[in-house]
Amino acid sequence: MERSKCKIQTNWYVLTGGPCTGKTTMVNMLATQGYKTTIEHARHYIDSQRENGENVEEIRANKKKFQEGVLDMQIEEEMGLNPQDTVFLDRAIPDAMAYYQFLNLEYDKKLLDAMELFCYKKIFILDRLPLVNDYARREDIEEQTRIHNLIIKVYESLPCPTVFVPVLSPVERMNFIIDNIITKLG
Template identity: 35%
Template structure:
């Protein structure tokens, strides 16, 4: 019997736009979700006294984030019977990060990003000044957050994805918007 291929949806955007809150609520409501790798890597590097931090070694941080995102993609896409899975950022977010930091994107990374495709509809959350906060892992200024949003959006468009901006609103409203768009496709 052939296994169903899951629909792998990305929820992305600049820092502090509400992605993690949205994904946590999707998870609580029974959806399968994959956590963001960047935050996990930052916490791990701090704990290990490592250099793979965005404020120490941006290139190493990007490599760690990319490798972890690829591993998560492969594990989830192979080992699930779920029809729909939501990712807190995708593999291309690393490509967008490198562009934000003006670091050349290795050809191998570009090739892998093209090969490991998600659903063509990518959900993106815009910068939202009223909810933006810095914390131990998020040190960008609001201007940097807006620039990151723009680079990530451009990156997904360059790779042929249909980028759907999620309107500002309550978490419940945002979930209804996402699920409505999924039901349309």
């Protein structure tokens, strides 16, 4: 999907990549440095549904409902942010497009409309780390690689600068990200 315009220019930085790239670790570290951050909504959606008595298999069984629930949370989060604030997002609306592709789901109007909402200041795509799964992350290495590549493709189609973050120690990765925004903030 080629997108040439969006409705709202933001000062938001997206940290993204496939599963197992260290996005949440980076977002948490940036928060400790005083930056405003957001949460990762797929895990939050799973956790909220588990509180309602569903298990992860039940939650993930209906792929369309799961993706719509995550997208709804992401849209609500981004709509509530001030576009002028500097914010680091743990994923953003375009991630949903990559997951729709991965799951062979048809794009719906909500997703397509959401894709037109925001322009992000810069996209940081984190290189993949070794495979680690937990209760919410169930993809094997091939699936994780495919998701990662779809995310790259979606974000590279957007009119936003993209920076690839190499595998480094967590502190070095955080400093790499900060170094890539510092001139924009100064």
